[in-house]
Amino acid sequence: MIIITPRYTIIENGAINKIEEVLKKLNLRNPLIVTGRNTKKYCKFSYDVEYYDEILNSQIIEQKYIGYDCIIGVGGGRAIDTGKYLAYKLRIPFISVPTTASNDGIASPIVSIKQPSFMADAPIAIIADTEIIKKSPKRLLSAGMGDIVSNITAVLDWKLAYKERGEKYSESSAIFSKTIAKELISYVLNSDLSEYHNKLVKALVGSGIAIAIANSSRPASGSEHLFSHALDKLKEEYNLDVNSLHGEQCGIGTIMMSYLHEKENKKLFGLHEKIKMSLKKVDAPTTAKELGFDEDIIIEALTIAHKIRNRWTILREGLSREEAKKLAEETGII
Ligand SMILES: NC(=O)C1=CN([C@@H]2O[C@H](COP(=O)(O)OP(=O)(O)OC[C@H]3O[C@@H](n4cnc5c(N)ncnc54)[C@H](OP(=O)(O)O)[C@@H]3O)[C@@H](O)[C@H]2O)C=CC1
Ligand SMILES: O=C(CO)COP(=O)(O)O
């Protein structure tokens, strides 16, 4: 197995000014920048720039973008994901320049523009400018917490799959991923949050690296992500006008899935309440109403989540409508 992890990871104020230096170190000269319409303002370089929606709408991306020697993704999750995807298609390196900290795609080798997600290559470099990230919309930074608490249930699910299904499992990746989440939860619950943006981006980078080392999203994606992907599916199917974020959905999923784990393991008592408190502290949504979904959609998502992909989790063969409703009610989501 080949494990690809970033060669340069710069997380500091003003990091964006180091792009040229990093390109030089990597002997790269002709990058294409992939960004979004809100984040283009951060692309003050003399390189070609393309919006990610143009790339996603193009049928001939391999031919259209030939000649560049690397891709730089500047923006939120979609810009980074699309840049990573394009780089993978063109077989050239990808540099990740997050303008916010909303999910762990910043450093992961995964492309999840659509489900099922797939393994591409991890970024060759990550340049995270904490000055830009700190100023990004607070809602995106709250969502990032949801993608980190997810690691707790993802790891519990992974271990369950190992025990009940003999799935390949890596204790070191699991501990790495879980510790990242535990440390951030502890920081959030016991601090004034003045360093939150800094700690969050480091946690998300670590989480992406845990995925790269495991060569699977298992350390950071379990039943809570299945629930989030199910919500995305229903949004599309019913054409719902809800603008919930990936991390927000995963956070709500983690509250419910940790409750299911608690019911099977007394040692976990209080886990879902602690997770909920940490999400509340950073103003992330903790109810269906705050997330923007009707109760019925939450219940339906819970009943279809286990079918999203072939991944054994605490949902096992699925929840009935009654079980789903009970779970959402008992955890205060609906
Ligand atoms: N590969 C992986 O491992 C993972 C990938 N993902 C991907 O991430 C996506 C979700 O990402 P997420 O970031 O939550 O949502 P988006 O990428 O949709 O970003 C939400 C909004 O925030 C804006 N934005 C980002 N940074 C700033 C900033 N500094 N100032 C102002 N606005 C800003 C974006 O602008 P603009 O319109 O310019 O983009 C966009 O309008 C998923 O759809 C998936 O594709 C998610 C999880 C893991
Ligand atoms: O969002 C992710 C990890 O945080 C990616 O995981 P998936 O494999 O579920 O798309």
Ligand SMILES: [Zn+2]
């Ligand atoms: Zn995620």
